Amino acid sequence: MNIHEYQSKAVLKSYGVAVPEGLPAFTVEEAVENAKKIGTPVVVVKAQIHAGGRGKAGGVKLAKNLDEVKNYASELLGKTLVTHQTGPEGKKVGRLLVEAGSNIKKEYYLSFVIDRQTARVVMMGSEEGGMEIEKVAAEMPEKIFKEYIDPVIGLAPFQATRMAYNINIPRR
Numbered sequence: 001m002n003i004h005e006y007q008s009k010a011v012l013k014s015y016g017v018a019v020p021e022g023l024p025a026f027t028v029e030e031a032v033e034n035a036k037k038i039g040t041p042v043v044v045v046k047a048q049i050h051a052g053g054r055g056k057a058g059g060v061k062l063a064k065n066l067d068e069v070k071n072y073a074s075e076l077l078g079k080t081l082v083t084h085q086t087g088p089e090g091k092k093v094g095r096l097l098v099e100a101g102s103n104i105k106k107e108y109y110l111s112f113v114i115d116r117q118t119a120r121v122v123m124m125g126s127e128e129g130g131m132e133i134e135k136v137a138a139e140m141p142e143k144i145f146k147e148y149i150d151p152v153i154g155l156a157p158f159q160a161t162r163m164a165y166n167i168n169i170p171r172r
């Protein structure tokens with residue numbers, strides 16, 4: 001199953017995870033309307049495709065006013081984005097996510113993926129978030145931590161704590 005970022009963020013939000021305010025847009029006008037509704041000084045216009053690596057490929061734009069939102073939305077809608085995950089043929093952008101801009105201090109990486117070898121969901125995390133996670137995996141695999149989740153028990157609290165410790169999430 002493939003879902004877009006804005007759809008997955010809605011799922012996370014429904015479980016109480018803090019996500020930035022954001023609204024999907026299918027047209028340039030809708031993108032501008034969304035930015036008005038969100039109302040933060042910076043909004044991010046993000047191409048919604050079923051692939052990562054969008055930032056590096058120019059699919060994520062920081063807009064400081066409504067004119068910039070309009071220009072970026074026009075540029076991205078209908079464009080074929082080629083990222084390191086799409087293959088050379090790329091993927092066509094049919095929708096956008098307009099999201100409140102965050103003032104980023106630090107980016108972490110955290111994912112849950114299926115590991116077919118162990119037939120388990122594995123939680124993977126790294127302190128080296130941002131846009132170079134594939135490079136980290138290839139060149140510094142010791143910077144990526146894994147917790148294999150027992151399907152009967154689910155994610156155990158000690159595993160979440162160990163992950164937080166391993167990737168240096170600051171203590172409250």
Ligand SMILES: Nc1ncnc2c1ncn2[C@@H]1O[C@H](COP(=O)(O)OP(=O)(O)O)[C@@H](O)[C@H]1O
Binds near residue numbers: 054055101103
């Ligand atoms: N809401 C946001 N506010 C500020 N910067 C953002 C926001 N969303 C994404 N970015 C920046 O854009 C980069 C790429 O976005 P991301 O969602 O990670 O897409 P991808 O992983 O496909 O490149 C992020 O690493 C971050 O630096």
Ligand SMILES: [Mg+2]
Binds near residue numbers: 052053131
């Ligand atoms: Mg990313």
